[in-house]
Amino acid sequence: MPLMALRERLNVLVNSMFLEGLLDQQFRQLQMLQDASSPGFVAEVITLFCEDSERMLTELTKLLDQAVVDYQKVDAYVHQLKGSSSSVGAQNVKLACIQFKQFCEENNKEGCLSALNMVKHQYYSLRSKFDTMLQLEQRIQAYDSEQQN
Known part of the structure; x- marks a missing residue:
């Protein structure tokens, strides 16, 4: 496929x-x-964001699986995920994290589980598009390299 x-x-x-x-x-x-x-x-930056997000989502899932939830730890991970989402411009993930934080402050386990599902949904929707974006970027860079040689 041509570069343009x-x-x-x-x-x-x-x-x-x-x-x-x-x-x-x-x-x-x-x-x-x-x-x-x-x-x-x-x-x-996208790759680092995705790696960090996957790790935080795994930790959040583990924390909310516990019989007694440590809402401070959950909140700390949600805060970190919100910050990294903001730094890459992942708007829907950031907005879902804001809702999640509200449930953490209320010590609402059902709300947190629901919010975690929403964050995961928003993240995986974004991740899918980011994957396509990175593939296109790689092809463009490969094409540019071929043209320079």
């Missing part, structure tokens, strides 16, 4: 993510930090 077509697919994907509310302006800020000296910057 790949770039167009990537732009369409990112624009659709904004329209769906998956991303906010913070993601545009990340994109502006990427330049010729760091062509993989956005991909690296």
Whole structure:
């Protein structure tokens, strides 16, 4: 697929993510930090966000599986996930975390379980699009490398 077509697919994907509310302006800020000296910057940030999010979601699931829930620990993980979501512009994940934090403050286990499911849903929706985005980025970089050689 020609380079221009790949770039167009990537732009369409990112624009659709904004329209769906998956991303906010913070993601545009990340994109502006990427330049010729760091062509993989956005991909690296997305990869780290996904790795951290997976780890936090696993920990949250374990914590909420306990008979006696440590809501302070749950809240700390939710706060961390909210922060990393904000830093990459993952708007829907961030908003779901805000709701989750409310249930933590109320020590509401059923609310927390429901909120965890919503956070997971929002995260996996975003993750799927991020995976496609990273694949397109890799193909664009490979194409650019071929053109330079």
